[in-house]
Amino acid sequence: MKTLIVYGSKHGCVEKCSKDLKNKLHGEVVIADIKKGNVPDINLFDNIIIGGSVYVGKIQKEITKFCSQNINKLKEKKIGLFICGMIDEEKGKEELNNVFTEELLSNAVAKGYFGGEVIFSKMNFFERFIIKKLCKTDKDMSNILYENINKFAQMMND
Numbered sequence: 183m184k185t186l187i188v189y190g191s192k193h194g195c196v197e198k199c200s201k202d203l204k205n206k207l208h209g210e211v212v213i214a215d216i217k218k219g220n221v222p223d224i225n226l227f228d229n230i231i232i233g234g235s236v237y238v239g240k241i242q243k244e245i246t247k248f249c250s251q252n253i254n255k256l257k258e259k260k261i262g263l264f265i266c267g268m269i270d271e272e273k274g275k276e277e278l279n280n281v282f283t284e285e286l287l288s289n290a291v292a293k294g295y296f297g298g299e300v301i302f303s304k305m306n307f308f309e310r311f312i313i314k315k316l317c318k319t320d321k322d323m324s325n326i327l328y329e330n331i332n333k334f335a336q337m338m339n340d
């Protein structure tokens with residue numbers, strides 16, 4: 183069984199979660215950073231996991247494009263979808279349903295909200311301003327939901 187994890191990440195949180203997920207999956211797992219543009223041919227994989235982070239309600243545009251360009255092939259695979267974000271878990275699940283299409287969501291065997299982190303030194307002025315409003319703090323925060331990553335891996339492994 184071969185799994186491809188395609189992810190989009192701005193400051194590294196989705197990348198960190200993808201690596202953690204990789205260690206929990208059975209079989210061969212390849213990770214591809216969509217922004218680096220080196221996504222392998224999805225025909226070579228049985229399972230495809232797609233993840234990204236939410237910025238002002240939207241996932242990376244490269245992820246949206248990847249999903250729409252490959253929708254027919256993706257529907258033939260075992261699919262998992264996840265996002266990172268700093269909103270509370272219930273709203274995070276809503277965000278997941280908003281950033282992926284219904285067609286993809288209804289074909290996914292695993293859907294996960296993995297939480298997120300904010301590291302102020304990695305952000306520009308605009309990002310700091312938004313995050314102070316969203317998280318009501320100006321301190322670094324890590325809220326990665328490792329238990330959700332475990333559950334997601336289990337669903338993919340089943």
Ligand SMILES: Cc1cc2nc3c(=O)[nH]c(=O)nc-3n(C[C@H](O)[C@H](O)[C@H](O)COP(=O)(O)O)c2cc1C
Binds near residue numbers: 190192308
């Ligand atoms: C400018 C900005 C806007 C954000 N907007 C949202 C949002 O709408 N919803 C959310 O859940 N998280 C939001 N976040 C939090 C990020 O999704 C979170 O920090 C995530 O872990 C980033 O992952 P990455 O480093 O892989 O890009 C925002 C963060 C920034 C800096």
